[in-house]
Amino acid sequence: MLSDAYANLESLTELHRQVKNLSILQQKLHKEILPNKDLPKEYFVSLLRFKYFLEQTAKGPLNKLKVAVPASPPMRKFFVREPPVDPDSTKIFVRSRPGFKMEKVEQQLIWLLRTLWEDDYTLFLVRVPNVVDELERLLQAEPKADARISARVAKIIGDLAIVTQSLKQLELYQPWAQQFEMASADHVEGFKAQYTALQKPVAQLHAAFLQKDLDNAARLAEPSGGKFTYPYSKRRTKETADALRQAESNLDMFWAKVDDVTKARVTNFEDTALFRLLSQPRILRRTVEWVEPTKAKEKTEPALDQDLWALNRPLSNLFLDQPAQIPQRFNAHDFQSKVKTKTKGGPSRTSNNNDNVEPSDATKPEVFDAQPIFSVDARALRVFRTLFFNPEVTSTPGSIPWGDFLHAMASTGFQIEKLYGSVWQFSPTILGIERGIHFHEPHPKGKIPFEVARRHGRRLTRAYGWFGGMFVLKEKQ
Structure with missing residues (x-):
């Protein structure tokens, strides 16, 4: 694999x-x-x-x-x-x-x-x-x-x-x-x-994976004892949060061993596409520690940190052995105060007052410019509420019918084309971005499972800077 x-x-x-x-x-x-x-x-x-x-x-x-x-x-x-x-x-x-x-x-x-x-x-x-x-x-x-x-x-x-x-x-x-x-x-x-x-790098990795180089990683990947039990779809409690954090920690140790083998066995590893991908300043979502909710007379606050960036840290730290850094924070209200249409092929970034950026800053999370607010119908809104994480939602969203996903993407200005097999291409037409994105149609049931839907949402975040607050219910005429 x-x-x-x-x-x-x-x-x-x-x-x-x-x-x-x-x-x-x-x-x-x-x-x-x-x-x-x-x-x-x-x-x-x-x-x-x-x-x-x-x-x-x-x-x-x-x-x-x-x-x-x-x-x-x-x-x-x-x-x-x-x-x-x-x-x-x-x-x-x-x-x-x-x-x-x-x-x-x-x-x-x-x-x-x-x-x-x-x-x-x-x-x-x-x-x-x-x-x-x-x-x-x-x-x-x-x-x-x-x-x-x-x-x-x-x-x-x-x-x-x-x-x-x-x-x-x-x-x-x-x-x-x-x-x-x-x-x-x-x-x-x-x-x-x-x-x-x-x-050549692929052949070197294949040879290493067939030998005993991955024995330590294989032992870490052995799922006995519920090491990778991940109750993501359950309501967040101290027990579920601890189980999520433990599974994530076990998975990190496994990938660290795989990365060790990769770096040790591949010559000129810095010239490979794999190195360029893993060394990018991407974000890895992690579950925060459980905080007991404070009881209030009027409303009980959620036990999760309202700052979504607290759930993330740079993915490249796992691969490059760099020290963990505190994620940049932002005010969620800033997203609605200013709308800026991007004109280049990727999510635009806020400018930095200091042009002489330290090399270590490359591993900090990207902070995107304000995104437009999409007014969509109830059918599309249900899809986007499933795609993107919201700490205030305690219920578990269900699966998404493929037709509803297509409808939601079309309502935000995507041109949709079925390619071959299960591959569909989505090309933006009103975002000022040329970059398209592919998604696989679920087979054979025609519904996107909840876990896969969240992966789709994270891909949309990386590609276009989207988040759940961008989608609101369209007012009835």
Whole structure:
């Protein structure tokens, strides 16, 4: 699981870097890009490199399908495990269950999935983008086929579809796309060396994770004794607060061991996307110590600190071994006193009077400028009250229907587009921000669990600086 997550991060970060470089080259050389002429060499080679990296990246989800599909509960009855040839081998071989009758839709589904993971001559002829397109059509048209796809398999298909859709766009880049296959042969060795260099940190981590380097971390991750019991959905009391804090502390110790292995086994770790991600000044939410509520005649104050920043501390401290710092505080009323529309690609920040900022200030929490207030209907307001934490709410919000989530995001000016698999893209249209965000549609029930909804809320906070106080009920006309 760790290896897969780290490998995806490195691969997608590199693909994103190449896409940005292609965009720059296209703008720079647009006068030389003519249908009746060959592409400029620098731009042409960059396209070939991008195509090669996409093809290699697609192999990851294809290999995952081979393991995940037969093991998934909805598909398990169609397969049987073969006896191991070597009793000491860790390899598992499965095959189709003989004599098992399948409906026509199930036969079509398994044929498409098997064609993808076997990666043989059939896939070479049909081509991956076409198989993924047909798989997506089948899942949308046939509820019985969709019911056979577990949440994990749907996510793998979504990841694969993003890569294959990029390959399909390259195939449509005519008339030059006709030359890609032949021209790639002259550069494939160089591309292979570059891709191998990119995957070197991932290979080092994978080797470390398969050996005994993670034994200490594995012992810390052993869940016996309720070490990771996390009663997040229960009403806050001293007992639940202590259980939350204990689980968070145990999880911190586990990740500290994983980080030790990562830093020790990966050469030039500072050059990896993983290092750049974990060294960012991001915020880690933590449960505050329980404070007994003071009894008042009129109203009992909540036992939680009203300052939401008291629940946070910099995430990078866990990774970089920096001393913990007191989070910056702000007045919640300031958010409604001033509305400033952001014009750049990320949440804008308040200016600092001192231009010579100390390096350690980079780990302090970001304080966002005032955000606009969104007036939404009751249906959308219920969604946002579930997405964002409010210490004054003692009841536990329920799950969010996916349709309600789409409605809420649309009511705040997002353009919504379904991509492939379970992936949906949300693009802001009125916030003055170009950055979009992806969310996975819950599968198969169509409702976002409470815990997942809170993760969505934290992602919206990191991306756009949103918080619960930004959403109010629209007045009736």
